[in-house]
Amino acid sequence: MLSYIVQRLVQTALVLFVMSFIIYAMIGLMPGDPIDLMVQADPDLTAEDQARLKQLYGLDQPLTTRYWNWLTAAVQGDFGYSRLFAQPVLDVLWPRLGNTIVLIGCAFLLSLAIALPAGIAAATRPRSLLDNAVNLGAFAGISVPPFWLAILLIILFAVTLEWFPAGGMTDPGQGGLLDQLHHLVLPVVALTLARVGGIIRYVRASMMEALRQDYIRTARAKGLSRRRVLVSHALRNAMIPVVTILALDMGMLVSGALITETIFGWLGMGKTVYDAVLGNDYNLALMGLLFATALTLLANLLADLAYAWLDPRITYD
């Protein structure tokens, strides 16, 4: 198992390296470099200005040269400056990564806390009133676009009821833990509602699938308690698809919480990477996206390890 993990980590590093070039190339292939975009905003910019700025930012060199320069510096631990923030890239990213992890972590735990019991309950009584209610709730969550959900939450809880702030991470002059938690509630709820429906459906489906298996019925026939059968037999097997989905969600959320972050003014990775990509901030976009890639790869590695734990017959060699 240990050698497998080591092997996977090596593969992960390799994928990261390849991805760094692909991402760099993709940003580079987008039409319009930062200077072209400046020209659009300012009719007074002369051709000389454009040529000078392109040279200054190294944009006059071919893409491969620029990538090579970035790579050689990065290997030595110099990830460069963000063009938009005029700060070292990691200084920009670390606090935002922290914010994102707080946001996603809370939403993740909340989703699990809702989806597992709801999905299991629905699966054990298919077509009951409870099952139908859980399904409808899940469908409602899936059917509402995230930006609508966020705006509706703000209108309900911030404008009408005034329970929670409409956005931001802290109130100026405050910033204690309580204040931060207060600001965290709505974005977490928005993210959770958008994701939980899908997870419930997977839990329910794979739980039903597991409950149909003969060995479960055998276990029941042997007189094992219903609870024991559910938890130690059915749930274990049902978790394989659920773990897969959770791992995929982890990876996608890092860059995918963009809408929630934008609307709630939450300073996270999604928004930062989005701005960096649109602003052609190569250094920042690249590192942000590589963080997201690394998280995806690690989450999937954890999922693979979890498979073997959930079903001991699965081995990797």
Place this chain on the structure above:
Amino acid sequence: MTERDPTADTAGELRAGAARALEASATPARLLWRRFRGHHLALGSLIVLVVLAALSFAAPVIEAWTGLSATRVDLMARNAAPTLAHPLGTDELGRDLLIRLLYGGRVSLTVGLVAAVISAIIGTVVGIAAGYYGGRFDAALMRFTDGVIALPLLPLLIVLAAIDFTKLGLPEGLMTSESASLYRMILLVSLVGWTTVARLVRGATLSLKTREFVTAARALGAGNARIMWVHLLPNVASPIIVSTTLSIGNIILLESVLSFLGLGIQPPMASWGNMLTNAQELIYSNPMLAVWPGLLIFVTVIAFNFLGDGLQDALDPRSGLQR
């Protein structure tokens, strides 16, 4: 159909094979349909979807027949309340909302269904192959999948939007027309959307391939392709169906998020997604502009998911025992 019992011995597998042969003689399609019919919610959903699709695809006919227009702007009748002439009222440019919803359904249902099915097919093939063969093959395929999962959508979309497809040899009429954004959507979602199914199928296959019935089939001389197709595929159908039916809704919404970012289906072509997005700023002044497409997406999501449930039950010969 197939065998799912992990504790079955070779004899059990043989018995199941015999039963399958019997069932097959009674035409599996008819059996499938018989079982599916018993699932009332699924049957109802199928009817709803067929009606929705029929109405949507008949939109030009309905347009010609009623004399309403999805594109004719009437600035004097903006945000009008429902009347006989406009059964659901008009939008912010005075266009008939009903006709626009129907046209929107054409786009949304097409994008959702086509992209979801293509994704499911690619994902299933990749997932079963990776899980079944394992080892280096699995590692290579899965790292490739990881890479695709991590591909940043935004620059990809912008690059795709900038590619001149006519230079790639595609007919000019196809990619430069107003529906170019539609093909782009389908292409993009299919390119990146298969990863979920691939991971799900691979996870399930990893577990299934160690079961006795697979070992037995191999002992009986079944080839790899046959094992994957006959023994593994039906057993991983459950996550595939759940994921595909869920993703139809997700894709319709993804399109809406992308038009929120200016990268989705472009006007004047309507889609439920971009209608929702445009209604965002009119949330107080004309909320119905959001309610109708929202409701249709909701109904579509429910219907596809129940349809998936029904299909799943129908594919599983023992599901009937539980009812």
Place this chain on the structure above:
Amino acid sequence: MPAGRWSPTARTGSSSALLCTKLPTLENGLAEREELPNGDTGIAVTYTLKEGLTWADGEPVTSADVRHSWQVGKHPKTGVVSQQIYERIRDIEIVDERTFTVHIDRVTYDYNATVPPILPRHIDRKAFEADPAQYRNQNAFDRDPTDPGLYMGPYKMVSVQRGVRAVYERNPHWPGKRPEFDRIVVRAIQNTAAMEANLLSGTVDMIAGETGLSIDQALALETRHPERFQYKYQPGLVYEHIEFNLENAIVGDRRVRRALAYGANRQAISEQLFDGKQPVALHNVNPRDPGFTDDVKRYPYDPERARDLLAKAGWTNDKPGQTRTNADGEPLRLTIMTTAGNRTRELVQQVLQSDWDRIGVDLQIVNEPPRVFFGQTVSGREWDHMAMFAWLSSPESVPRSTLHSEQIPEKGEVGGQNYKGYANPRMDELIDRMERELDDDARAQLWHELLKIYARDLPSLPLYWRAQAYVLPRWLTGVEPTGHQYPTTLWVEDWGVAGPDGGAQAGAAAERTDGDG
């Protein structure tokens, strides 16, 4: 920064001019022509900084600061965006603590507005001298934006979370009128619906128009809450128009362009979509600009006339409900492109599509994400017929880069912004002359002739002047939207609500504020 003068509002646009005692002119002797070593005529302009002007850390603002700012801007490695004004300045001569003379290498109408934005030498000099190439990352505005020494306005920034909010407090050393508020928080909310919700929940008190709500959102808000807020709409300098591709055979024909102008009900767009708050543009010059004239050819909505013109241009076969064709049977099919995701432009496009359908023109809408549109399609001159976008100008800014024939960019080269490919010798001559004409009346005459040609030739189809919507609490007084490129907050001491002061902020920060309140 070419400072414009917004004469009708009696407010000088230039932030630097705000800080000087007296506007130097040739008449009052503070500006003098001088001969340059190469025989050209230049000009020397002498300014005096207002007394008591101080950075917020107590250091006085001096002539040395001005000279330092020019040196920073002129250096090719510091990354200043537009260098034009720094290059025109030959030297800045320090006369005394508060008096300095700017030597400019040519005599242009805006000679007394050519002063760089002032940087604090005592803080900023170190980073510049250490390594000019690293200045854009190491300058104090980016490294330590809450250093009070960076600010000389009524307020200073005390804390900032980039992309989220900035907090301003009074500058104790501000010599002018004491501003009303102890503290002002500027927040960036990048989604307009969320911005509105923040306003309604009381999280923000006001929404500034510079980057705030769209016009229809503000109008809808006003309908629902007419009493709760005060609403101010100010048409600004953002000129929304359709740029024709003049090299195209169809729209290269002036009759077709005129037909499109007659066939588009721009008045209805302005009145119905924008409630009249975004007025129809006659040409590229704003009604409040001194160069403005309305004595030009106009194109009121007249579909009959549009049809006549199209027939004259060869698009003769016109059957009701069908696309017009010419003698060869080719349909009159035009494409229009703009930035995808800009809802207002998309609405206008769809109205135009419907309008032009009535005169037999089949309009195809092909939009692209802004990156692709500006970065490739517009700058590469790759659009077929029409491209819809806006120019942001400053008052009296000479339209050289967009109308002079020397500014037509060659394929694949960096160059001017005459993307439409407009070439008219008389226009070129007018542009050359008006830059050097110092007499206000004579220059106005040149402007008028330029506009007449513009309206006659119609190189672009003018649409409307984009307006800014300010939503303010009822208790707030003295806010007067400027409607030009300098934010309303420059006059913060008059109305009490603050934004960044007159100091120069690096471009990075400006790109990132999408909304505030």
